[in-house]
Amino acid sequence: MKIGMISEHASPLAVLGEADAGGQNVHVAALAQRLAADGHTVDVYTRRDDPAVPERVPLTEGVDVVHVDAGPPERLPKDELLRWMNQFGDDLAARFTDPGVRPDVLHAHFWMSGLAALRATRRSDDGHLPAVPVVQTFHALGSVKRRYQGAADTSPTARISLEKSLCADVDLVIATCQDEVRELRELGASDDRVRVVPCGVDLGVFTPGAARAQHADDGRPLRLLSLGRLVERKGVATVVEALARLGRHGPPVELLVAGGPPLGELDRDPEVRRLRAQAERLGVADRVRFLGAVSHEEVPELLRSADVVACTPWYEPFGIVPLEAAACGLPVIASAVGGMLDTVAHERTGLLVPPRDPAAVADALLRLADRRFRLRLGAAARVRAERQYGWVSVARQTAEAYAEVVSSSSARTPLPQWSATDAPLVSAGGNR
Structure with a gap:
């Protein structure tokens, strides 16, 4: 099967930890590579944000990343990209007139990618x-x-409103968890056009380690x-307060906080300053250590x-960290929200808790x-991740x-074409 993917702001080639680069980049890259390993060919279309980058860059055998000219070739926050989705879709429509380029299926990742996908397919479906x-x-x-x-x-x-339109117009929505299905129903998606396929984890990279587990409790x-x-909204403050609630007479706990800016820039980060002040006020500053940004390659060993x-956000659409922890054989304390x-x-495999509690x-x-309890949970977590x-x-x-x-696409009812001045896209470019 020839598969096209659109990931308009989240390139599989991006450096993780940069603005708007995270779980979606990993998901698209890993899914595309696994599909290619299974014999499919995949083109991943992403917006060009650097004038020097080649139009087509091989990611692995069977997977190319294709840079589409849509808006200025520079890095922009993803919330500013809506105005360029017409151009993105028109570029794809022109490419898809070539039968050698035209995919058998187009998979849009993120809502703006969906707008570009529909525009591309509507404008290129000419009946021939x-x-x-x-x-x-x-x-x-x-x-x-x-x-x-x-x-x-x-x-x-x-x-x-545009997400509601997508739910009605696309052929199928792939949700990543059951909680998202409920949200999609609220947007008008019908159950027969929704499938649940979770995000994945690399079981060969995220593996259990015995270094700490081999030691008995020794203080x-x-x-x-x-x-x-x-x-x-990631809820680290909830964990800091939990340490204070344990008090000095509870079990000794140290909290490592990984993420944010590089280590040398932590003092200037407002969230780090807020959390440090909270830890000082609660008397647990000596038990909280900030590690700064961690590369994706360093994450398995850190886990x-x-x-x-601890994954205690206020909300989380899916959340990849609990999966990575499970694959490493670790129990997770997680907010009972979203994909978790x-x-x-x-x-x-872990313990669910109410958010902000x-x-x-x-x-x-x-x-x-x-x-013994946490090792039992961690072992079960690895098995469940594998299955x-x-x-x-x-x-x-x-x-x-x-x-x-x-x-079933041959039986699909033709959709009306969008004009080059499609009103919802052009008028919706502003932010709240």
């Missing part, structure tokens, strides 16, 4: 070539972001790791150095101070979804 079905993965929904961030949400004002502090972007991983309701099996996190830490979240399984399920829409 087979229709190109569109599969949509949102990765995050504007309605959820707006609910939790309110006025701090910088998404374009039309995002939610060493329990090493708790928080890993991810350093923004308030293996920990005893427990699927990826963390309560009291089997430091007392519940403290109680979970007390339970996981029992070495459900390896990329071999995720790619197979995704390919099955593609095959379904390709086989």
Whole structure:
């Protein structure tokens, strides 16, 4: 099968940790490579943000990253890219008139990619070539972001209405978890056009380590790791307060916080300053250590150095860190939100807690101070990751979804073409 993917702001070639570079970049790269290993060919279309980068860059055998000219060839925040999606879609439509380039299926990652995908397929479906079905993965929904961030949400004002239109117009939506299915229903998506395929984890890179697990409890502090972007909604403050609730008479716990700017720039970061001030005020500053930015290559070893991983955001569309921790054989304390309701099996692979509840996190830490309990949970987490979240399984399920829409695309009702001055896209370029 010839597969086209659109990931308009999240290139598989991006350096992780940079602005707007994270889980989606990893997902697209890993999925494309696994699909290619299974015999498919994949072109990943992403926006050119550097005039010097070649148009086509091989990622691996069978996978090319194709840079599309849409807007200025410079790095822009993803929330500013909506105005260029017409141009992105028109570029793809022109490419797809060539039968050798035209994909059998087009998989859009993120909502703006979906707009470009529909524009490309509508403008290039001229009746002489087979229709190109569109599969949509949102990765995050504007309605959820707006609910939790309110006025701090910088998404374009039309995002939610455009996501509703996508739910009605694409051939299939691939949700990454059951909680997202519920949200998609609220946007008008019908259950028969939604499939759940989770994100995956590299089981050969994220592997258990025995260094800490081999040691019996000997008075060493329990090493708790928080890993991810350093923004308030990630809930690191909840973990800091949980340490204070344990008090000096509870089990010794040290918290490592990985993420944010490089180590030498931490003093200038507002979130680091806020968390440090909180730790000082609560009397636990000596038990909290900030590591700064960590490269993706360093993450497996960092995870293996920990005893427990804490993922306590206010909300999380999916959350890749719990999967990476599970693959490393570690139990996770996770907020009972979003994808973590699927990826963390309560009291089997980790412990789920209400978001923004430091007392519940403290109680979970007390339970996981029992070495035998946490090792049992960690071992079960690895087994579950192997059974459900390896990329071999995720790619197979995704390919099955593609095959379904390709086989039914000939019966698809033609959609009206968008004009070059399509009003919703052009008028929705402003931010809140």
